[in-house]
Amino acid sequence: MELHGEDGIEKAIGRFGRYQAWILFLITLARLPGEFQLSNVVFLLPKADYTCLDDGVNNATNYCPCQNPEFDTSTIVTSITSDFQLICNKKSWASLSQSMLQVGVGAGSLIYGFISDRYGRRVAVLLALFCNALFGALSSLSTQLWMFMMCRFLSGFALGGTMLCCFVMMIELSGKSFRPYMMGLAEIAYVCGYIILPIIAYFVREWKQLQLVTCAPWFIVVLYYWLIPESPRWLITVGKKKEAVVVLTNIAKRNNRPVENIEAIVDQIEAESIPKDPQQRTGSYADLFKTSKIRMYSILTPLVWTSCTLIYTGINQYIGRLQGNIYLNVLLSAAALTPAPVLIVIASLYLKRKISVITCFAITGSALLVFLIIPKNMESTILAFAIIGQIGGFGAFVLTYLFTSEIFPTIIRNSAMGMCSTFGRIGGFIAPFVVNIGIEWVSILIFSSVAICAAALCWMLPETNDIILLNSIEQTEIAHSTKGKKTNKKTISNELPLDCKLPTSLN
Template sequence: METKPEANGKMDTKENMEAKKEEEKVEEVDKMVQAIGTFERWQIMLCVMVAFPSRISAAWQQLGIVFVAPATSFQCTETNLTDSIQPATCYRDCAKYEYFTEFENTIISEWDLVCERAWMANLTQTLCMAGVLIGSIFFGFVADRFGRRIALLIACILQLVTSLIEPFSISYWMFTIVRFFIGTSIAGTMLCSYILMMEITGPKRRELMSVLCALPFPIGQMLMPLFSYYLRSWNRFCLGVGIPNLIYLIYIFLLPESPKWLISQGRLEDASKVMASAARWNNRPSDNMLDVAKAIAYENANSKDGQQGKATYMDLLRTKVLRVNIIGSCSLWFMLGISFYGSNQYIGQTSSNAFVSVALAGVFQLPGIMLSGILSKKVGRRITLICFFCVCAVSNALLAVPEDLFIVRLVAGAVGVGCASGAFATVYMYTTELFPTVTRNMAMGASSTISRVGSMLAPYVAGLTTVALWLPPAAFAIVPVLGALTLLILPETKGKILRDHVA
């Protein structure tokens, strides 16, 4: 009886040693890692230059509607009625409204988005999210067909131009259309920058790179209230968060192409130049990089398949493995879109101060993101996601407690936001590893698109409170459980080389 635990301990130790050896073996045969390094000065420089600005800006642009169209009280000041005029009451013949808010000017007061025009404020954010959805599909295709660099440059320049036009909008419809294209650019900057970072990082450091790429978004969310607090006007706020996008101009001169993508397209000389530059940055030998690129291409069993360089979304359904992976990935992203909203909506109710609420939502995401890197490294992607989904399910279920138990709801919401953020950080990395180079961005784009659909459906789930107060928390709890079950059909990808072709 006493020998079993000891035997199991030995078995576990043996399995861990074998897993470690397998991971080291993968690293050894990854010629790209041997040539340019796993995670050194070049990778760190690109992460700081590309991932940080693009993700911080994405947070400002995507979430800025909270301060551009905040909750606003109003009262009619010009009407033919002689009776006393009630605040927050709509009158058919009202010619002018007075607005009461913490801000000097909002899009609500600028274009009278109250009463019969109140729906227009929500439409602005809906079209912005629709832009993110369209951008996920468009930039996913462009990045896989024409390269990570060109797709990221288009997205960055589009965001720069539209974010500087936005504060000078002369009408509601001009503002809303610009917001749509800003949403489109957000999808491109977030997806393409992440894929580029993961493709230049070795298997042993992907967890660290994933965390570093995820952290800027909540940091941007925490910084955003400072802009709003000091600028206090929708156009000054939009200009304030738009000017930093000028950093994108240096990408035209400094942004490299992914050497993995170049090799997958047969552009070995171009790949060797990028690899040589990376090697010099990392104080490694930069000679014979063309031979290394040729060796990597030769090792790929499908490198002679001419169709691989022109992959389409249909290639995601081409083999049984990819069909299972894309269905599973889209399901995970859809469920995360709903779960993340389920936790965040309650965090927004923890304070009547919008500045504090937005900052809190950013703070609560940090622990989950950092924990995702640790767990992904120790136990793998699948187990990490299953743990996050299960804890998120319990947290969302606890949101059904009465409002009197404020502390329970606050803690549950905070844990739920942290777990959902950690799951998002992990699923970004997991999706990257599930698909080959020629379809990686398209797979990420398709999954992200489905996630947006989940986020857009989530408010309707939250609206089930009109039927029963316990229904929304129950729904938000069941969805993560389904996500955990979905992971059972997907493979583990920890420590694996990023493959280049479909077959």
């Protein structure tokens, strides 16, 4: 199949111009509250030391059971752990409170995936960005643990939409040849948020104030209603050709590109790859299991996502429990991720997609195995290998986003991403309980084993490096069924339904 031809959208607006850079800046800025919520658990729910003031205990440290704990406030003044006394037999509530964000992300990914595919990328992005700031700020008003957990769930719900829909929108606004770069650029928000958070937390040591400072200022995203466009790829896919021409013309003008042939380009894309039956232009979750290839991918990719989130979330929380200054440990682990987007871009450009993901999983699994044999008194070495494992997990997580978005066609791309993200949150939900098992080597061995299993699953997925984003299920089935066979472009094109011809050169 001709997967490596010219991308019509790229021909119309360029692979990545000034306008796409402007949209990327706006989305990166607006994503920060969600990125803060993703990383702030080490400050909201830390492992807090306390002195037990119960009669007959003689002021023992971290003694259980304890009815009157006096928490150490030298590092963190107030936290969810101290305010609601999540110690001893209440420790499981701390793990559950951490996991509620992941539960919300899973549910949000499903709902926002549906909204994005059915009603458009723009409405989903705007709603998710605003709700990220709203529910993060509202959590500061919690006077009961259940109120915090509900706000945590709703924050995760919005975060699921942000992580999914913002990524897909930027991928669809970019040309095929720029996708590897976009993969790294899309993670600037997370890395910046991860670096900025411990600095803010160092000066704002009460959890309620921390939530307000990191969320309330971002209510300004309501102005994005007039700034963010709809995805032209989505508009073409659902048959809104005129709207797509308007959006593409506006972007082309901003990028100083010719606009005379845009309508012809849209006509050709629509004629060659979009089903003529309007009912086939919108996908659903059921479509993920109707055909053989898509069904296999819909089974394997969620398992890979579950592994990614279990590994990365677990390591991220584990670093916050290591010996030493919590602010410095988190800042160092965040700083170590700074070159990761660049390395991810290099891997996307020069390595096959599967090899890149598998390599990242292998790095994580190996680093964690070494972690097990390091003497406990070598704190710096322990931190270093934990960070290496974190970098590998981060790389696998990010590359899996790109990998998945390229495997599935436009008509069900967000639904597929939403389903995968939802399954991924199962891993995120389990991670705090694995970290809190209490036997360190068991926790680390679980994370390492999962990384190795995920690498094995990736071998069964198709290679997607440098392909044009496919639009229909029929295209995907035929493309991956003919992969590796000696077939020419004419033969494969004849195999396609008449309403689903492949993109050809637009010259």
